[in-house]
Amino acid sequence: MASRQHINTGRSQSQSQGSENRLFIKGGKIVNADGTEDADILIEEGIIKEIGKNITLPGGIRTIDAGGKLIIPGGIDPHTHLQLPFMGTKSVDDFYIGTKAAIAGGTTMIIDFVIPEKRESLHDAYKKWRGWADKKVCCDYSLHVAVTWWSPEVKEEMENLVRCQGVNSFKMFMAYKDVLMVKDHELYEIFEHCKKLGAIAQVHAENGDIIAENSKRVFSAGITGPEGHELSRPEDVEAEATHRACVLASQVNCPLYVVHVMSKSAANVIAAKRQEGCVVFGEPIAASLATDGTNYWNQCWRHAAAHVLSPPLRPDPTTPGYLMDLLAQDDLQLTATDNCTFTHEQKKMGCRDFRKIPNGVNGLEDRMSVIWEKGVHEGKMDASRFVAVTSTTAAKIFNLYPKKGVIAVGSDADIVVWDPEKTRTISAKTHHHATDSNIFEGMTCHGVPDYVICNGRVCVDQGQLKAVQGFGKFVSRKPFAPFVYDSLKEKDEKKKASMIPVQRSGFDGEMVSKTTTSKQSQHSTTNGDGNKPSNGEGSQATNGSGEDQTNVGRSNGSGIPTGPDSSSNSRSTVKLHAPPGGHSSGFW
Numbered sequence: 151m152a153s154r155q156h157i158n159t160g161r162s163q164s165q166s167q168g169s170e171n172r173l174f175i176k177g178g179k180i181v182n183a184d185g186t187e188d189a190d191i192l193i194e195e196g197i198i199k200e201i202g203k204n205i206t207l208p209g210g211i212r213t214i215d216a217g218g219k220l221i222i223p224g225g226i227d228p229h230t231h232l233q234l235p236f237m238g239t240k241s242v243d244d245f246y247i248g249t250k251a252a253i254a255g256g257t258t259m260i261i262d263f264v265i266p267e268k269r270e271s272l273h274d275a276y277k278k279w280r281g282w283a284d285k286k287v288c289c290d291y292s293l294h295v296a297v298t299w300w301s302p303e304v305k306e307e308m309e310n311l312v313r314c315q316g317v318n319s320f321k322m323f324m325a326y327k328d329v330l331m332v333k334d335h336e337l338y339e340i341f342e343h344c345k346k347l348g349a350i351a352q353v354h355a356e357n358g359d360i361i362a363e364n365s366k367r368v369f370s371a372g373i374t375g376p377e378g379h380e381l382s383r384p385e386d387v388e389a390e391a392t393h394r395a396c397v398l399a400s401q402v403n404c405p406l407y408v409v410h411v412m413s414k415s416a417a418n419v420i421a422a423k424r425q426e427g428c429v430v431f432g433e434p435i436a437a438s439l440a441t442d443g444t445n446y447w448n449q450c451w452r453h454a455a456a457h458v459l460s461p462p463l464r465p466d467p468t469t470p471g472y473l474m475d476l477l478a479q480d481d482l483q484l485t486a487t488d489n490c491t492f493t494h495e496q497k498k499m500g501c502r503d504f505r506k507i508p509n510g511v512n513g514l515e516d517r518m519s520v521i522w523e524k525g526v527h528e529g530k531m532d533a534s535r536f537v538a539v540t541s542t543t544a545a546k547i548f549n550l551y552p553k554k555g556v557i558a559v560g561s562d563a564d565i566v567v568w569d570p571e572k573t574r575t576i577s578a579k580t581h582h583h584a585t586d587s588n589i590f591e592g593m594t595c596h597g598v599p600d601y602v603i604c605n606g607r608v609c610v611d612q613g614q615l616k617a618v619q620g621f622g623k624f625v626s627r628k629p630f631a632p633f634v635y636d637s638l639k640e641k642d643e644k645k646k647a648s649m650i651p652v653q654r655s656g657f658d659g660e661m662v663s664k665t666t667t668s669k670q671s672q673h674s675t676t677n678g679d680g681n682k683p684s685n686g687e688g689s690q691a692t693n694g695s696g697e698d699q700t701n702v703g704r705s706n707g708s709g710i711p712t713g714p715d716s717s718s719n720s721r722s723t724v725k726l727h728a729p730p731g732g733h734s735s736g737f738w
């Protein structure tokens with residue numbers, strides 16, 4: 151077990167107002183990500199005060215009997231979209247309904263995404279989200295901010311969000327072309343900036359350019375239904391973007407977090423990149439772990455459309471099991487939901503054109519049960535790994551640990567008393583979401599929360615939901631999360647050490663001479679003695695990409711002629727000399 155020490159959680163007396171003052175949980179088995187322990191828990195003022203046996207109890211305390219049950223840290227869902235304005239409508243789970251559903255299922259904290267429109271101030275968008283969420287959330291929450299456009303102002307705003315607003319994660323879209331997508335060179339610069347700020351970069355990894363073309367082609371072929379969604383965004387398109395994001399991030403040693411991993415091939419990219427030493431985290435979601443893309447071919451349009459999200463679920467029915475295997479062995483690291491719910495009425499916007507079906511599915515209420523069922527009950531992972539992938543790892547990556555994500559003295563009392571044997575059958579008829587469908591409809595899961603405690607308040611009491619609107623608080627997150635940034639130090643040092651120029655004695659002869667005529671250009675390249683080299687390699691003046699630059703008069707560095715030499719009709723000889731400092735690349 152991790153060392154259990156007092157920590158300052160930052161929740162003030164007044165913040166914990168309304169929580170039951172004291173609570174005692176006895177007789178259960180505490181499960182943390184690093185081990186289990188049979189012990190009782192004393193909670194005061196929303197904080198875990200003592201863990202052990204034979205705790206001396208103060209008077210007036212409520213006791214919860216957890217005999218035969220597991221006591222686990224409340225789930226943390228690091229990927230939700232509550233009341234998100236999106237695709238001409240708004241997701242129906244707002245911050246009240248969404249967090250209530252979360253608590254009903256054993257999740258006690260969410261991290262939602264601020265998504266500014268292009269050219270909208272990031273700070274204004276952040277304030278807007280705070281205005282929506284603060285008064286509604288039933289459990290604690292935090293915010294990632296999406297970078298949907300790039301400019302010096304955005305760069306500055308990112309810095310302010312990190313310094314002053316408790317944001318340490320930024321998400322970039324490689325899809326949703328012309329709406330949210332950023333280009334590769336922007337992504338590179340954003341990654342570089344995230345690294346400087348000590349933030350974690352998140353990506354929605356799909357190739358937006360290809361999707362734009364594919365979806366036109368699929369639609370023109372007469373496919374208008376939800377299956378067109380998957381056909382236009384096959385898994386290669388996800389895997390390619392995942393690989394590209396890893397490559398770009400590793401150029402600047404920026405930690406990368408790939409949201410909603412939906413396919414085997416994208417998951418394989420992440421596993422391979424981690425093997426290579428990249429600091430990259432993969433987040434499969436409840437949907438990709440428990441259902442599949444065959445649903446898009448369902449005869450019922452309503453059923454099929456309810457499963458539309460991006461990237462799509464994959465038609466290969468072995469995908470969920472494969473992703474769960476990778477999650478169990480830490481090739482993928484944690485789980486989320488991407489909860490972004492739309493009713494059938496809203497989904498109908500795309501009844502004649504799959505491109506207009508609002509993208510998004512449920513998951514917030516069911517993630518814990520679904521992952522217990524498919525992961526633990528099916529024997530793929532133990533209870534401690536379950537805690538890691540549903541709570542602790544999110545807390546560590548997003549720098550909430552040990553305030554959240556662990557049952558330890560000093561931590562917030564976000565606790566679930568979990569009955570691993572009890573079952574429930576998921577249905578839209580009984581769920582707490584505002585939507586009228588559920589992608590896990592009919593699935594029976596072992597693992598049900600008997601009690602859910604948020605900051606010391608019992609919000610599920612013997613299975614009864616008692617969530618309180620506005621009880622949750624915004625949680626600030628500091629940059630440079632040790633879990634993420636400690637492992638980067640060594641990489642940074644190695645990279646720095648490799649950035650040493652070769653010390654050469656210099657070059658004193660003629661490098662290149664070139665003869666041009668009016669109709670055709672010829673060049674001859676000489677070594678210092680004026681002889682032609684025996685092969686072409688290294689003999690031509692190149693820009694490093696193999697492009698011949700010898701006919702470039704004055705160059706702008708991109709290989710495009712800018713000076714009079716290139717347009718000269720006269721016969722001329724151009725001599726290129728080594729730049730000062732002894733570098734002899736032949737091009738500068």
Ligand SMILES: NC(=O)NCCC(=O)O
Pocket residue numbers: 231354410458459460461488490509510511
């Ligand atoms: N995933 C999805 O389909 N909707 C929510 C927005 C996003 O995460 O891409």
Ligand SMILES: [Zn+2]
Pocket residue numbers: 354409410460461
């Ligand atoms: Zn996304």
Ligand SMILES: [Zn+2]
Pocket residue numbers: 229230231409410488
């Ligand atoms: Zn999302």
